[in-house]
Amino acid sequence: MSAPSEELARLIVLVCELITQSYISLAFHFFYVYYFATTLIEEVITMWPHQWMAGKILFFVMRYGPLLRIVQMALLETRFYLIFTPKTCSSLFISSFATHMVYTYATEAALLICIHALLGSKRKYLVLLGIAYAVPTACILRSQSIWIKEFSRARTIDLLDVELGYSCTWAGALDAQVIQADRVIKYVSVAKASCTAVLALAVYYKRYRGRTGKLIRSEISGIYFVLTMIETSRPGLSYITKVYVNYPKLQ
Numbered sequence: 507m508s509a510p511s512e513e514l515a516r517l518i519v520l521v522c523e524l525i526t527q528s529y530i531s532l533a534f535h536f537f538y539v540y541y542f543a544t545t546l547i548e549e550v551i552t553m554w555p556h557q558w559m560a561g562k563i564l565f566f567v568m569r570y571g572p573l574l575r576i577v578q579m580a581l582l583e584t585r586f587y588l589i590f591t592p593k594t595c596s597s598l599f600i601s602s603f604a605t606h607m608v609y610t611y612a613t614e615a616a617l618l619i620c621i622h623a624l625l626g627s628k629r630k631y632l633v634l635l636g637i638a639y640a641v642p643t644a645c646i647l648r649s650q651s652i653w654i655k656e657f658s659r660a661r662t663i664d665l666l667d668v669e670l671g672y673s674c675t676w677a678g679a680l681d682a683q684v685i686q687a688d689r690v691i692k693y694v695s696v697a698k699a700s701c702t703a704v705l706a707l708a709v710y711y712k713r714y715r716g717r718t719g720k721l722i723r724s725e726i727s728g729i730y731f732v733l734t735m736i737e738t739s740r741p742g743l744s745y746i747t748k749v750y751v752n753y754p755k756l757q
Contacts, residue, residue: 521670528583535576542573564616571609578602585671595660595674603654614639614702621706624713642698649687649694656684 549569556562579602581588582595590598618635625631661677 528585531579531583535580538572538576542569564612567609567612568616571605571612575602575605575609578605582674583672586673587671588673589663589668590673592660592662592674592677595676596658599658599660599674600654603658607650611643617702617706621709624709638701639698642694645694646691646698649690652683652687653691656681 553562553565578598580586581590582598582602618639622632622635656679657676659677660674663673663675667673667675
């Protein structure tokens, strides 16, 4: 097979993978919208009458943050056959990333508050939890600053993206620094999410082991916890795939 034919075959595979990923994301988005719609009445009855305090603010950030990001990501990843300017693409990318970070950290903070409460609300546990959370988070934020600076750069849309129906063409390049930053984000995020999950389950089990009756009713639905682990373990995956499509020679 000649070099141009190999290049075309590889490009076709990458485009098919990108489209498949878009459909998978769409399925998760529909699932969350369905979950939101079926629990809206309970939210209105339970949460809306409360005063605006930290708990209510965290709840609404976790509740409506994913909806906002679904809209933002749909504009960036769904084939609407619209064309955005490079500045619009970059702004939309950064705002989507910011939305993701806000509701992710809000969810993690709420979970840590619950763990702290289960540990008896002792100050020493709060300090330990804060340190254990701050160290990996600082590492992630440092790497994300490198990643977002590179992958938020857009250029004039090319013919391939126009034909495929996408709205933006990205100008980011996969240099060694960006690849290293992406690896740090993924590995540390997965490690942090896994450790948090193990800690939460261990504390919950120890606190309520041997008790009978109904389990406590938590303000944080388990679905937020699951979605948080999924989201924090895959930052930028779709856009790295997009860059591979735009820069096949970098593979």
